Amino acid sequence: MTATKTTPAEVQIPPRDIHFDFEGAKGRRWLGGDPVGTAVFNALSLTFPDGERMFIDAVRAYRDRVDGKLAEDVKGFIVQESIHSREHHTLNQLIDRDFYEVDYIEASIKERVAIARSRGPMRMLLSTIALEHITSMMADIHAANQHLFDSAPPGVERMWRWHAMEETEHKAVAFDVFMVATKDWTPFQRYFRRCMVMAIIGIMFPRNITDYAAHLLQADGYSKEGAVKAVKRFLWREPGIFGRGWKLFFAWFKPGFHPWDHDNRALVTTWRKEFDADLATPIPATA
Numbered sequence: 628m629t630a631t632k633t634t635p636a637e638v639q640i641p642p643r644d645i646h647f648d649f650e651g652a653k654g655r656r657w658l659g660g661d662p663v664g665t666a667v668f669n670a671l672s673l674t675f676p677d678g679e680r681m682f683i684d685a686v687r688a689y690r691d692r693v694d695g696k697l698a699e700d701v702k703g704f705i706v707q708e709s710i711h712s713r714e715h716h717t718l719n720q721l722i723d724r725d726f727y728e729v730d731y732i733e734a735s736i737k738e739r740v741a742i743a744r745s746r747g748p749m750r751m752l753l754s755t756i757a758l759e760h761i762t763s764m765m766a767d768i769h770a771a772n773q774h775l776f777d778s779a780p781p782g783v784e785r786m787w788r789w790h791a792m793e794e795t796e797h798k799a800v801a802f803d804v805f806m807v808a809t810k811d812w813t814p815f816q817r818y819f820r821r822c823m824v825m826a827i828i829g830i831m832f833p834r835n836i837t838d839y840a841a842h843l844l845q846a847d848g849y850s851k852e853g854a855v856k857a858v859k860r861f862l863w864r865e866p867g868i869f870g871r872g873w874k875l876f877f878a879w880f881k882p883g884f885h886p887w888d889h890d891n892r893a894l895v896t897t898w899r900k901e902f903d904a905d906l907a908t909p910i911p912a913t914a
């Protein structure tokens with residue numbers, strides 16, 4: 628029998644309590660003058676505060692079942708995600724709300740998160756592990772496409788890179804909690820449930836981001852069809868921030884999958900040097 632896979636012992640999940648400088652995000656086309664890329668990253672940012680709060684509650688619901696290194700990882704996960712949520716909320720307040728239809732997007736996100744929450748803690752945890760797989764995949768693509776942020780405001784660039792790094796560090800925490808919480812399930816039950824949830828989320832998440840980004844883009848003068856086409860091109864083809872991750876994405880459907888099967892510790896090590904200066908000590912009381 629093979630040992631249960633977990634987050635590697637040497638991967639730490641330290642919270643870094645950083646307040647980023649978002650002044651430059653007040654400009655309408657902060658991503659190098661590109662309205663499409665700006666709309667996509669603003670759409671992603673708008674989903675994070677409520678989404679990440681749900682991730683925290685999903686993991687917290689099973690917290691009393693874990694101990695040792697995983698208990699420490701859970702603590703780090705909760706604080707990292709709560710700081711992400713805070714920073715994205717701050718950034719989202721700077722989007723020009725008189726110009727862009729932000730209210731529609733925020734209302735839609737709140738409704739979707741409320742539905743996910745109403746289905747109970749296990750369904751929330753399943754959604755969390757699926758979305759954490761997608762965010763960690765995006766972190767890898769971010770690392771390969773850092774040039775996209777070359778002419779972005781430095782504070783905004785740093786925030787997206789910090790988020791990508793911490794998503795990599797904690798990419799398996801919710802998954803590890805899921806494995807403990809379902810230890811009485813058969814391997815097939817686990818496999819079936821997580822694949823079913825990913826089949827839904829793998830379609831719904833890109834669809835929602837396309838819808839939200841296209842709504843933002845219409846304010847920039849695009850027709851509805853033109854906006855959808857431009858956003859899909861950005862997501863799937865060039866630069867392809869979703870499309871380039873298909874191999875990583877489909878790894879999920881391998882029986883016995885674990886997020887650290889894709890070992891990208893080197894990526895974390897490189898980025899950490901810059902951000903570790905801001906390690907949060909002590910861990911805030913919200914943990």
Ligand SMILES: [Fe+2]
Pocket residue numbers: 679707708711712790794
């Ligand atoms: Fe996050």
Ligand SMILES: [Fe+2]
Pocket residue numbers: 708759762794797
């Ligand atoms: Fe995360």
